[in-house]
Amino acid sequence: MLYRALLGIDLAAAAVALFFFLWGLTDGTALYAPGAWFLLLGGIAAVIGGGIALRRAGRPGLASAVLSLLAIPAVGYVVFFGMLIILNPRWN
Numbered sequence: 001m002l003y004r005a006l007l008g009i010d011l012a013a014a015a016v017a018l019f020f021f022l023w024g025l026t027d028g029t030a031l032y033a034p035g036a037w038f039l040l041l042g043g044i045a046a047v048i049g050g051g052i053a054l055r056r057a058g059r060p061g062l063a064s065a066v067l068s069l070l071a072i073p074a075v076g077y078v079v080f081f082g083m084l085i086i087l088n089p090r091w092n
Contacts, residue, residue: 003060006067007051013074014044044070 021037024030030037047070054063 003051003055003064003067006064006071007048009071009074010044010048010051010067013070014048017041017044 017040021030021041024037047066051063051067054060054066
């Protein structure tokens with residue numbers, strides 16, 4: 001159950017990153033740093049692929065640990081911006 005939740009979070013984060021990459025390709029801003037984009041997308045793919053490969057190899061605990069490398073920061077990002085929206089802090 002934990003593995004599937006982490007995999008779902010990772011796939012959502014990958015979809016967001018891919019969306020912004022494709023958006024950057026359409027307006028030309030992704031062309032300024034293609035190496036950084038390919039490193040970012042390659043890292044995301046490596047985490048997801050590594051988690052799936054470890055699960056298939058019979059190592060579900062290690063697979064969950066690998067998937068949490070991307071899932072924990074993604075959840076933290078969503079929680080942080082959710083708090084900003086709900087609490088409406090003063091920035092002055």
